[in-house]
Amino acid sequence: MAVIKTENLSHVYSEGTPFVKTAIDNISIEIEEGQMIGVIGHTGSGKSTLIQHFNGLLQPTSGKIYIDGEDMWADKSKLRDIRFKVGLVFQYPEYQLFEETCYKDIAFGPKNMGLDEGEIDRRVREAAAFVSLSEEQLMKSPFELSGGQKRRVAIAGVLAMKPKVLILDEPTAGLDPKGRDRILGQIKEYHQEEKNTVLIVSHSMEDVAKFAQKVLVMNRSKVFLYDSVENVFARAGELSQIGLAVPQITQVFMELKKRGYPVNSNVYTIEAAKKEMIRLLEKGGEVRA
């Protein structure tokens, strides 16, 4: 069964003023349990609005959302429980830290869930381990840490709630390549261990290629494509028409194929590219086009 399902979901901001804007328009999708999904689209394509509907921070102007088959807005008193089920990490989450120590900040979510002390402690330590925060860092004030560390504390704060669905809005924005790979690696590890559903909003096709099984492409408030990574990247032409590009390495292989080299063009990561190149070189003489 789909863990998240939307039916003709639309949201209009500032209705009835000159600033009226349709942020998402008639969206119907189903997100299966246990998948890792990349959400891609331009700034202003409605990604952030869409994911804020998934945990009830925004109420749809029209349409319905079902979490585990239950209509989210049928009973407003249950909204808070849904927020524990669907964890949302915002863009630049380090700006939401407020406690005296990282430990207390990570414990904020579990405490709101009403868990007992022992369970809270266990969850905080587990979450901290996932984002590799040391014991010493846990007891520090979050304002003493570096930007990347702060971000990992903020992500741990949501991980500690053990949400069934984890949604991250550009978790790597503003980080250097090393910090980026580290956070994505940790999220992937968490996904493999917990077998939960993960949605990551990202600008980078390279990143999406690395972790996602399925890709949701948003364009002008609508779902442009929602399919497996292979099927989405196979439509490179359409993607570039809406101003999105397939990973650079894929472009290289598409160009090679165009020039007559016998390569597969469904190569999305450097590792796959390496294998494909070796296969090609081993063929030796036939390579000349």
Add this chain to the structure above:
Amino acid sequence: MLRDITIGQYFPGQSPIHKMDPRMKIIATLLYIVMLFVASHPLSLIVGIAMLVLMYRVSGIPMKMITKSLKPVVPIIIFTSVLNIFFVSGDPLFQFGFIEITRQGLMLAILMSVRILCLIAGSSLLTYTTSPIELTDAIEILLNPLKKVKVPVHELSMMMTIALRFIPTLIEETDKIMNAQKARGADMESGGLMQRAKALVPILVPLFVSSFRRADELAMAMECRCYRGGDGRTRMKQLHYSHRDWIALCIMLVSIAAVLLLNRILA
């Protein structure tokens, strides 16, 4: 939800009122307020209401914005009306036991509430049709004479510009932080006073931290562009009075005269 605050919200447009010199708009607004207070008879306030309708029509601001801007003052109006109706002495109209309603009290209640309503709606029009930047520019120039008595006019208006500029940013930021904490299960809608005050901590701390950071960055950016106060600073947009400004002034003065005349006739 925080987005719905409309006080001081600017509606871009191309109407004659939008194009007026902001200095004259401020002067005209002040004159309008004077007119409202000069009117001593409920009937002479009709001029005020007529002016209001006319100005909103010309400016193209939707009429329902009037009701939106008036919502916050309704309690004040009810309060003053009740005071006026029950506590002004004069010729009694009705009498039930010790409660007495007089003609003068009723008149005064109507006068005061219409005055307040027109005042708020009229001055809202100023902020609906003038961008905050134009407004502070105009205030700076209008207050210029005060420089002679060592009032730091430029600094004050710069502070105002910055404050106004950051209101939407802060609202957005508050919204974002509130959402982030709500996503972690923060409960801000229930509980007693103490509990609610405590629930604000996770919002206020990050908000303060980011405001200070932002202030720092802004100061740095201004210094990088050689900002050194108001001395010798020129403006990109020079303000000029045009025909329409003088016409607006004339209309305002004529309507004050009309109100005075009506007062005389009706007295």
